[in-house]
Amino acid sequence: xxxxxxxxxxxxxxxxxxxxxxxxxxxxxxxxxxxxxxxxxxxxxxxxxxxxxxxxxxxxxxxxxxxxxxxxxxxxxxxxxxxxxxxxxxxxxxxxxxxxxxxxxxxxxxxxxxxxxxxxxxxxxxxxxxxxxxxxxxxxxxxxxxxxxxxxxxxxxxxxxxxxxxxxxxxxxxxxxxxxxxxxxxxxxxxxxxxxxxxxxxxxxxxxxxxxxxxxxxxxxxxxxxxxxxxxxxxxxxxxxxxxxxxxxxxxxxxxxxxxxxxxxxxxxxxxxxxxxxxxxxxxxxxxxxxxxxxxxxxxxxxxxxxxxxxxxxxxxxxxxxxxxxxxxxxxxxxxxxxxxxxxxxxxxxxxxxxxxxxxxxxxxxxxxxxxxxxxxxxxxxx
Amino acid sequence: xxxxxxxxxxxxxxxxxxxxxxxxxxxxxxxxxxxxxxxxxxxxxxxxxxxxxxxxxxxxxxxxxxxxxxxxxxxxxxxxxxxxxxxxxxxxxxxxxxxxxxxxxxxxxxxxxxxxxxxxxxxxxxxxxxxxxxxxxxxxxxxxxxxxxxxxxxxxxxxxxxxxxxxxxxxxxxxxxxxxxxxxxxxxxxxxxxxxxxxxxxxxxxxxxxxxxxxxxxxxxxxxxxxxxxxxxxxxxxxxxxxxxxxxxxxxxxxxxxxxxx
Ligand SMILES: Cc1cc2nc3c(=O)[nH]c(=O)nc-3n(C[C@H](O)[C@H](O)[C@H](O)COP(=O)(O)OP(=O)(O)OC[C@H]3O[C@@H](n4cnc5c(N)ncnc54)[C@H](O)[C@@H]3O)c2cc1C
Numbered sequence: 099x100x101x102x103x104x105x106x107x108x109x110x111x112x113x114x115x116x117x118x119x120x121x122x123x124x125x126x127x128x129x130x131x132x133x134x135x136x137x138x139x140x141x142x143x144x145x146x147x148x149x150x151x152x153x154x155x156x157x158x159x160x161x162x163x164x165x166x167x168x169x170x171x172x173x174x175x176x177x178x179x180x181x182x183x184x185x186x187x188x189x190x191x192x193x194x195x196x197x198x199x200x201x202x203x204x205x206x207x208x209x210x211x212x213x214x215x216x217x218x219x220x221x222x223x224x225x226x227x228x229x230x231x232x233x234x235x236x237x238x239x240x241x242x243x244x245x246x247x248x249x250x251x252x253x254x255x256x257x258x259x260x261x262x263x264x265x266x267x268x269x270x271x272x273x274x275x276x277x278x279x280x281x282x283x284x285x286x287x288x289x290x291x292x293x294x295x296x297x298x299x300x301x302x303x304x305x306x307x308x309x310x311x312x313x314x315x316x317x318x319x320x321x322x323x324x325x326x327x328x329x330x331x332x333x334x335x336x337x338x339x340x341x342x343x344x345x346x347x348x349x350x351x352x353x354x355x356x357x358x359x360x361x362x363x364x365x366x367x368x369x370x371x372x373x374x375x376x377x378x379x380x381x382x383x384x385x386x387x388x389x390x391x392x393x394x395x396x397x398x399x400x401x402x403x404x405x406x407x408x409x410x411x412x413x414x415x416x417x418x419x420x421x422x423x424x425x426x427x428x429x430x431x432x433x434x435x436x437x438x439x440x441x442x443x444x445x446x447x448x449x450x451x452x453x454x455x456x457x458x459x460x461x462x463x464x465x466x467x468x469x470x471x472x473x474x475x476x477x478x479x480x481x
Numbered sequence: 482x483x484x485x486x487x488x489x490x491x492x493x494x495x496x497x498x499x500x501x502x503x504x505x506x507x508x509x510x511x512x513x514x515x516x517x518x519x520x521x522x523x524x525x526x527x528x529x530x531x532x533x534x535x536x537x538x539x540x541x542x543x544x545x546x547x548x549x550x551x552x553x554x555x556x557x558x559x560x561x562x563x564x565x566x567x568x569x570x571x572x573x574x575x576x577x578x579x580x581x582x583x584x585x586x587x588x589x590x591x592x593x594x595x596x597x598x599x600x601x602x603x604x605x606x607x608x609x610x611x612x613x614x615x616x617x618x619x620x621x622x623x624x625x626x627x628x629x630x631x632x633x634x635x636x637x638x639x640x641x642x643x644x645x646x647x648x649x650x651x652x653x654x655x656x657x658x659x660x661x662x663x664x665x666x667x668x669x670x671x672x673x674x675x676x677x678x679x680x681x682x683x684x685x686x687x688x689x690x691x692x693x694x695x696x697x698x699x700x701x702x703x704x705x706x707x708x709x710x711x712x713x714x715x716x717x718x719x720x721x722x723x724x725x726x727x728x729x730x731x732x733x734x735x736x737x738x739x740x741x742x743x
Contacts, residue, residue: 106679109556112515113669147672160672366718 103399107169110162114173117146126178129305130450135180143215148185150213152340153197158210163406164340168347168398175351178447179454180305182348187256188212190341191221195265199282199325199333208263208284220261221341222252222311223334230467232267233276233331237313239268239283241320246270246283248316251295256461258309259297262287266313267330280331282324291316302453339411341462342419343401349422349458350394356426356433356451357387363437374436383432390425398422413475416468423458423465430455482538482632484527485594486562487585487612488520490546490553491605500709506575507605507709516553519600522660525667527598528561530632539563543588545573545581551683558678559670566592566684572695573688576702582614583701587691589615594655596637601626601659616657623657624650628664 103111121142129135143149152167153159160166167189174182196208211217228235237250248268252258264285271279285292295310325333361384364375374380401414430452434441441448459465492498493513501508516524524542531538541564542557544550554565568588576584589597597619599612616623628647629640632654641648642661670678688694721728721735737743 105552105555106675108513108552109559109670109675109678110672112513112556113675117669145671146669151672155673155676161676162672166672366720368719 101396103165103169107162107166110166111169111173113146114170115176117142118173118177122174122177122181126180126447129178129180133304135184135305139181140184140215143181143185145215147213149188149215149218150193150209152189153193153209153213157197157205158213160213164343164402165399165406167340167344168402171344171347172351172354172395172398175348175353176355178305178450179303179348179352179457183303183306184218184257186341186344186348187221188219190344191337192219192261192263192265194337194340195221195282195324195333196284198336199329200284201325203321204284204324212263217262218257218260219263219265220255220257221265221334221337222255222258223267224254225250225252230464232334233280235267235269235280237266237268238272239270239281239318241270244320246318246320246323248283248285248291248313248318250313252311254298254308255311256306256308258311259294259307264292264311265324266311266318267334270327270330274328276331278328280334281327282330282333283318284322284324285316285318289316289318301456302450303457304450335412338462339415340405342415342468343398343405343411345458345462346394346398346401346415346418346422349426349455350391350398352426352451352455353387353391353394353422353429356429356448357384357391359448360384360387360433360436367438380436383436387429387432390429394418394422394425413472416463416471416475419462420465420468420472423455426455426458482530482534482595483593484530484538484540484596484598485589485592486520486524486527486540486542486557487589487597487599487615488524488542488544488553488557489517489600489603489605489611490514490544490550491517491603494518494604498711500711504708505706514549514552516556517600517603517605519602519604519660519662521600521667522662522664523598523600523658524557524560524562525665526630526658526660527596528668529665530596530630531561534632541566541592543568543585543592545569545576545584545588547574554683555675555678555681556670558681558683559674560668561674564684565681566686568686568688568691570688570695570698572698575706576698577704578608578610578614579703580698580701581611582618583698584688584691584693585611585615586618587693588686589619591686591691596632596654597621597657599657599659601661612657612659619655619657621655621657622652623659624652625659626661627658628661630658630664 147160150159151162151170152164155161171182193212212219223232225235239246239248266283266285267280270281291314293312295312297307297309364380365373367374398418401411401418405411434448434452437448440446493515496512499508527540531540540562542562543566544554545568554567558565602609624639626642627639628642631638636651636653637656639650721732
């Protein structure tokens with residue numbers, strides 16, 4: 099058994115780490131304040147190949163698989179969550195929907211510009227009455243000759259306001275729903291009847307945006323049915339498995355960064371005449387973060403590796419998503435605690451990390467839904 | 482134009498270095514290694530010269546180092562080097578700058594070159610000798626600690642950092658140049674390039690392939706490391722709290738009266 103990452107992923111890790119330190123960290127405050135990522139930074143990320151990292155080289159991707167994506171997102175976890183929040187849904191949700199569900203022509207047409215970052219994509223599943231119960235969606239797609247007419251709306255869609263390519267999940271057969279009644283469509287932003295609604299104000303993730311998407315008699319050519327009619331729900335679940343692994347990797351990276359900041363602070367902050375790190379109470383907080391980061395990293399790499407073997411990872415993906423999102427939230431809480439008052443102040447990035455960690459337990463399926471997925475799998479398998 | 486870049490793999494600048502059991506080398510467990518930052522400037526400069534010459538050049542990276550150093554060479558290939566040569570032999574462990582210059586002389590001579598670029602200094606042993614010793618061995622002109630470099634036909638114009646200023650020198654090719662911080666900003670290897678570099682051949686001549694052996698390396702050595710000791714631990718810092726003006730005054734006072742650095 100070999101726990102070493104392949105050499106190319108070590109090279110990747112260093113490159114991303116340098117990029118984070120040199121290019122992203124210096125502007126993370128600005129991104130927070132202005133609620134926007136400078137476009138040239140997105141361009142640089144694209145030029146480095148971030149937007150196509152896991153996809154096969156034949157579609158313009160980097161060919162580094164889900165394990166490579168985990169390394170990238172882990173390293174991005176050390177800085178503002180905005181950057182990974184633009185990247186992850188594009189790659190893990192929209193891109194993976196096309197890779198897992200699309201026809202050969204669709205992969206050849208849509209993945210190369212997405213991998214190059216020339217086109218930004220989003221994944222549109224959630225609706226006002228379909229959150230955890232995603233199969234309860236109401237967006238309706240009806241065939242009219244060689245096209246589909248789609249009516250309905252989506253909410254809280256990450257990148258929705260900037261996306262060129264929108265993977266829309268809609269109902270083609272209300273009687274069947276999740277069992278063959280949901281179909282995914284590849285929508286381009288200039289398709290007639292597509293409209294971006296309001297952009298949301300959020301607790302955190304400033305610099306990354308979610309938006310409402312409105313479809314009014316939106317016309318989609320029949321060839322833009324992603325793969326086959328009725329396969330949408332299965333495709334969405336497969337893509338979400340990747341999204342959950344990526345989310346876990348980011349959470350591990352965030353935890354590691356919080357741990358490092360906390361060690362630094364604990365060693366330098368003096369109270370009662372000695373660094374606070376000399377108190378066992380503080381040490382144990384650091385230790386808990388370190389144990390969590392270690393466990394989270396290993397289980398995430400394992401899940402990513404298993405996905406790269408082409409094996410089903412729904413259970414592992416749900417496990418790492420749950421474990422690592424809770425880890426990052428606990429780490430953010432402990433880091434603020436170790437820093438005391440300064441941890442609560444805007445001049446330090448900890449309060450931002452604290453707010454940004456919170457979403458991890460909600461999106462890509464809430465942790466309750468992850469536990470439900472794991473429980474069903476456990477009870478079915480009997481182990 | 483044949484450009485050869487000599488590069489060493491060193492512990493990450495952020496690595497926590499501890500002395501190994503032998504008391505003469507560092508403990509490498511858990512340490513990540515990188516291309517020596519000054520050597521990375523040298524590599525970047527080589528790539529830029531090649532680009533300025535419209536591609537009419539080759540950049541070959543040479544690294545003397547243990548098997549782990551392959552990663553540095555693959556990184557160099559991913560950044561754009563045309564070829565990479567990895568030299569290692571167990572007898573090279575502990576070799577000093579003089580012995581390394583001998584090995585590099587053999588390697589670059591075998592490759593053929595018009596310009597040799599090195600880093601000014603390796604950040605681990607900080608000897609700052611290898612590039613200059615190599616130039617001496619080859620009988621070539623050299624410019625040290627260069628912050629700007631231009632190729633003009635068959636000569637080089639180099640800006641050197643000197644105490645309080647800049648010295649501009651001209652030297653004929655072939656020559657050896659060592660890179661100083663400020664020469665350039667090294668590029669990041671892109672993801673597709675990292676994957677392509679994975680499949681590239683790396684030259685591995687071995688000592689014998691360079692016409693050398695352990696005895697010649699030992700003969701060339703001029704020094705031996707007797708012991709290594711960690712730097713004394715730094716004491717915890719101090720936070721000067723309060724209103725900015727008040728805090729600045731307190732800080733200035735502390736720096737003058739307690740630290741005595743002002
Ligand atoms: C910042 C942000 C970005 C997002 N980006 C996207 C995106 O890009 N694309 C997209 O499609 N969606 C996106 N979403 C939507 C997100 O996936 C949903 O918010 C999430 O799935 C939860 O749905 P809900 O908010 O409707 O909560 P609800 O489903 O209403 O859940 C409310 C609470 O009830 C619990 N609950 C529900 N059902 C059960 C059950 N059976 N057992 C136990 N507990 C249950 C939940 O766990 C939760 O605690 C985003 C959301 C946010 C906030």
